[in-house]
Amino acid sequence: MPSPHDTPLDPPRTIADRYAAVRARIDAAALAAGRAPTDVQLLVATKTQDAAAVREVVAAGATLIGENRVQELVAKAPDLADLVADGSVRVHMIGHLQRNKVNQVLATASGVESVDSLALAEALASRCAREGRTLDVMVQVNVSGEESKAGVGPDGAAHLSRQVAALEGLRLTGFMTIGANSPDTALVRAGFERLRRIRDEVLASGAPGTGEARELSMGMSGDLEAAIAEGATVVRVGTAVFGARPPVG
Numbered sequence: 001m002p003s004p005h006d007t008p009l010d011p012p013r014t015i016a017d018r019y020a021a022v023r024a025r026i027d028a029a030a031l032a033a034g035r036a037p038t039d040v041q042l043l044v045a046t047k048t049q050d051a052a053a054v055r056e057v058v059a060a061g062a063t064l065i066g067e068n069r070v071q072e073l074v075a076k077a078p079d080l081a082d083l084v085a086d087g088s089v090r091v092h093m094i095g096h097l098q099r100n101k102v103n104q105v106l107a108t109a110s111g112v113e114s115v116d117s118l119a120l121a122e123a124l125a126s127r128c129a130r131e132g133r134t135l136d137v138m139v140q141v142n143v144s145g146e147e148s149k150a151g152v153g154p155d156g157a158a159h160l161s162r163q164v165a166a167l168e169g170l171r172l173t174g175f176m177t178i179g180a181n182s183p184d185t186a187l188v189r190a191g192f193e194r195l196r197r198i199r200d201e202v203l204a205s206g207a208p209g210t211g212e213a214r215e216l217s218m219g220m221s222g223d224l225e226a227a228i229a230e231g232a233t234v235v236r237v238g239t240a241v242f243g244a245r246p247p248v249g
């Protein structure tokens with residue numbers, strides 16, 4: 001039976017509806033690119049959403065969430081501890097991380113997608129090695145060169161990745177980027193293609209620890225189709241799942 005939410009005049013309203021609609025967008029984009037929908041994971045970006053909203057999206061099927069501010073991650077952690085402990089959801093840090101906040105992040109997160117310096121990688125690695133655990137990390141690359149964006153420049157990305165991959169306590173799983181903020185789809189796609197080429201170069205290098213660096217975390221609410229066409233294996237989506245965020249203030 002068709003759901004009343006199927007018509008454009010009556011857009012999906014609940015988090016569960018929107019989550020399903022985003023998953024359908026991802027699946028369609030994967031098929032259009034000749035890829036298997038199961039090759040693309042949906043990471044739900046939960047910034048500004050309270051713990052109740054996060055629990056709602058996990059109930060709707062989300063298994064991977066991303067926080068971009070340490071303070072928010074720490075604030076929500078107690079209310080999500082049961083879901084993390086029983087493996088219902090994994091948490092990735094997707095925003096800029098300062099070295100002195102590493103311990104706070106490691107208490108909850110199983111992955112950090114925003115590694116952009118050797119110093120940060122070393123801080124994460126030494127802590128993990130001491131605890132006898134392994135952290136999944138991605139190197140964040142600033143493919144667009146926009147000054148407002150974090151990440152290592154494309155020219156230094158392969159070198160940093162090999163350094164990170166060699167550190168004990170870290171598992172380099174891939175690469176992350178935020179697409180260019182531009183209406184020019186070709187430009188946005190070129191940035192995603194750049195990240196894919198960096199991934200291919202690092203994988204082909206055969207350098208120690210690079211053998212699992214397959215993931216491409218790229219694409220958000222506005223550009224996930226372009227990212228999937230260029231090989232994204234993780235898309236990070238906030239607005240399309242939760243609705244527009246209130247302005248930060």
Ligand SMILES: *Cc1c(COP(=O)(O)O)cnc(C)c1O
Pocket residue numbers: 045047068094095178220221222236237238239240
């Ligand atoms: C907020 C955020 C996203 C999701 O962006 P939307 O446009 O809301 O889908 C993805 N990645 C990072 C790093 C973010 O901070």
